[in-house]
Amino acid sequence: MSGLSVRDLRVVFDGFVAVDGVDLDVPRGDVRFIIGPNGAGKTTMVDAITGLARATGRVTWGDHDLLGRKVHRIARLGVGRTFQTATVFEELTVLQNLDIAAGWSRGPLTLLRKRKAVPAEVENAMETVRLSAVRDRLAGTLAHGQKQWLEIGMLLVQNAELFLLDEPVAGMSHDERDATGELLGRLSENHTVVVIEHDMDFLRRFARTVTVMHAGRKLAEGSVAEVQANPKVQEVYLGHAVQEA
Amino acid sequence: MRLLRKPVTGFAIGAVLLFGVAPLALGDFRLDLLAKYLCFAIVAVGIGLAWGRGGMLTLGQGFFFGLGGYAMAMHLKLADAGPGQMPDFMLLYGQLDELPWWWRPFANPLFALSATVLLPMFTALLLGLLIFRRKVRGAYFAILSQALCAAFAILLIGQQGTTGGTNGLTNIQGFFGYDLNDPVNRRTVYFIVAAALLAVLALTWQLMRSRYGELLVAVRDGEERVRFLGYDPANVKLVAYVAAAGMAGLAGALFVPAVGIVSPAMIGVVPSIEFVIGVAVGGRASLLGPALGAIAVAWAKTALSERVPSAWTYFEGLLFILPIVFLPGGLASLAGTIRRRSRPSAVVETPAPAKVEVTT
Numbered sequence: 001m002s003g004l005s006v007r008d009l010r011v012v013f014d015g016f017v018a019v020d021g022v023d024l025d026v027p028r029g030d031v032r033f034i035i036g037p038n039g040a041g042k043t044t045m046v047d048a049i050t051g052l053a054r055a056t057g058r059v060t061w062g063d064h065d066l067l068g069r070k071v072h073r074i075a076r077l078g079v080g081r082t083f084q085t086a087t088v089f090e091e092l093t094v095l096q097n098l099d100i101a102a103g104w105s106r107g108p109l110t111l112l113r114k115r116k117a118v119p120a121e122v123e124n125a126m127e128t129v130r131l132s133a134v135r136d137r138l139a140g141t142l143a144h145g146q147k148q149w150l151e152i153g154m155l156l157v158q159n160a161e162l163f164l165l166d167e168p169v170a171g172m173s174h175d176e177r178d179a180t181g182e183l184l185g186r187l188s189e190n191h192t193v194v195v196i197e198h199d200m201d202f203l204r205r206f207a208r209t210v211t212v213m214h215a216g217r218k219l220a221e222g223s224v225a226e227v228q229a230n231p232k233v234q235e236v237y238l239g240h241a242v243q244e245a
Numbered sequence: 246m247r248l249l250r251k252p253v254t255g256f257a258i259g260a261v262l263l264f265g266v267a268p269l270a271l272g273d274f275r276l277d278l279l280a281k282y283l284c285f286a287i288v289a290v291g292i293g294l295a296w297g298r299g300g301m302l303t304l305g306q307g308f309f310f311g312l313g314g315y316a317m318a319m320h321l322k323l324a325d326a327g328p329g330q331m332p333d334f335m336l337l338y339g340q341l342d343e344l345p346w347w348w349r350p351f352a353n354p355l356f357a358l359s360a361t362v363l364l365p366m367f368t369a370l371l372l373g374l375l376i377f378r379r380k381v382r383g384a385y386f387a388i389l390s391q392a393l394c395a396a397f398a399i400l401l402i403g404q405q406g407t408t409g410g411t412n413g414l415t416n417i418q419g420f421f422g423y424d425l426n427d428p429v430n431r432r433t434v435y436f437i438v439a440a441a442l443l444a445v446l447a448l449t450w451q452l453m454r455s456r457y458g459e460l461l462v463a464v465r466d467g468e469e470r471v472r473f474l475g476y477d478p479a480n481v482k483l484v485a486y487v488a489a490a491g492m493a494g495l496a497g498a499l500f501v502p503a504v505g506i507v508s509p510a511m512i513g514v515v516p517s518i519e520f521v522i523g524v525a526v527g528g529r530a531s532l533l534g535p536a537l538g539a540i541a542v543a544w545a546k547t548a549l550s551e552r553v554p555s556a557w558t559y560f561e562g563l564l565f566i567l568p569i570v571f572l573p574g575g576l577a578s579l580a581g582t583i584r585r586r587s588r589p590s591a592v593v594e595t596p597a598p599a600k601v602e603v604t605t
């Protein structure tokens with residue numbers, strides 16, 4: 001099938017099984033939320049998909065097998081991700097960050113010259129993530145939420161088709177959350193989006209489908225309503241703070 | 246246009262200082278010394294690129310400096326000896342009946358001249374491929390660089406019959422037909438060195454302001470992060486490393502006619518560290534900082550060791566530690582602070598290192 005397909009994914013750290021045989025299918029165009037208590041293995045699964053963590057099993061994106069490929073090769077196949085703590089190039093400006101993200105396919109001649117004009121896709125992405133006004137600010141001086149947006153903007157210009165967003169609204173204000181939710185809606189028009197999130201309110205408003213993970217395994221999957229009604233999910237979340245950020 | 250004017254003005258001032266003021270103000274002896282310092286400055290510009298912008302602590306640039314220096318010195322020794330003859334030291338040691346095979350191509354001036362730059366660059370390319378693909382970095386990279394130049398110096402010392410051993414290649418008389426004992430010709434050598442420094446600065450300036458330059462800073466601050474943008478950081482680092490090696494080689498080549506000698510003592514661990522000290526003092530991430538720092542430190546070394554020879558070593562240690570502890574951006578960051586105060590809207594031009602950790 002086209003889209004993201006994960007089969008029997010296992011990630012083991014020194015004997016500790018962080019992801020224990022997960023199957024996951026995210027069709028193209030879906031907005032899939034992945035939830036689960038701390039330590040459930042959500043981030044580790046994204047690490048495995050993007051080549052950061054060694055894993056066994058099978059992961060395909062479209063026609064491409066991802067496991068065993070190098071991180072930058074996976075990125076070139078249109079698989080992009082953000083990080084739980086936003087990682088941008090703090091000593092470079094917003095514009096420079098985006099321009100770099102847009103550039104892996106540039107030839108040496110373009111690289112060795114100074115940027116003359118702002119590429120259209122960079123301009124558009126800055127508009128989309130609402131950072132046009134701060135384009136010449138160093139990324140390190142941005143507010144926390146703006147850094148998260150900058151990372152999403154980087155995925156846009158990178159031409160990623162699959163967005164793996166690790167807790168994109170953690171630490172954001174209410175207004176910033178709303179803006180991010182809207183942004184996700186627009187992204188989903190022509191991208192496949194996977195969001196790891198703890199915030200149930202955010203999930204209810206913006207998720208199309210939900211996968212629940214617990215202790216390295218997939219616990220449940222379905223629409224928001226289905227998952228919320230699932231007794232196993234309620235049990236796992238009983239002892240845990242569902243709303244924690 | 247305003248952006249364009251500023252660096253052009255800077256280069257014009259530099260050219261006037263190097264080509265007008267210095268030759269008029271300095272006597273022959275001091276000008277010879279300045280030529281030597283400018284060679285160090287050329288190495289420093291490369292270190293500024295690789296270390297300041299690329300985060301690779303190149304503690305072994307003496308190796309590439311030495312490759313360039315020996316390539317040039319071998320040619321000049323052969324030229325001094327005359328066609329078909331062996332250099333004086335080989336005759337003196339008397340172990341060889343004929344020129345070793347690897348000396349022969351250096352009789353050709355074109356081969357030797359291109360080798361001074363291309364040999365270091367090619368070596369750096371091979372080394373870099375090995376080192377960066379294996380993700381060797383940080384202190385390990387620095388130690389490896391050091392080991393490399395130490396090994397090179399030991400190799401040269403061990404092969405006395407063909408390399409001149411500890412003495413090195415000395416007593417170089419001519420430079421492409423010109424007698425180096427003549428102060429007029431030494432002045433010309435000074436001008437060549439000065440021109441080379443300006444050319445290297447211009448090249449580095451272009452690299453730093455280009456998209457590549459921005460990417461290099463990104464790799465320095467978040468090597469793991471750029472992978473997720475589709476880049477292989479190994480290739481990005483390789484370009485800066487190879488460029489810096491080429492500059493060190495060029496500097497070594499010019500050092501030989503400027504000073505008249507190249508020896509293992511000038512390319513080993515200690516001089517390699519001294520290169521880096523100048524860069525740290527001047528400001529590693531800026532364009533001019535490394536060059537000015539290298540000149541200043543070399544000048545201080547001469548001045549101090551003329552008066553109190555024993556004090557230099559301690560002073561040098563201080564020079565290394567002080568900027569790293571109190572002024573990581575070097576003297577250039579002071580200038581930047583002052584400029585920013587007087588011109589509040591200024592964009593930061595010399596991004597100083599900061600780490601982006603990819604932790605999950």
Ligand SMILES: Nc1ncnc2c1ncn2[C@@H]1O[C@H](COP(=O)(O)OP(=O)(O)OP(=O)(O)O)[C@@H](O)[C@H]1O
Nearest residue numbers: 013016018036037038039040041042043044045605
């Ligand atoms: N590099 C590593 N080495 C060893 N153990 C690790 C490593 N990375 C993650 N783990 C462990 O794997 C488990 C899953 O971690 P992971 O970060 O994937 O959880 P998560 O679902 O993203 O949790 P959170 O909601 O807190 O972000 C945790 O117990 C964690 O301690």
Ligand SMILES: [Mg+2]
Nearest residue numbers: 042043044084
């Ligand atoms: Mg996580």
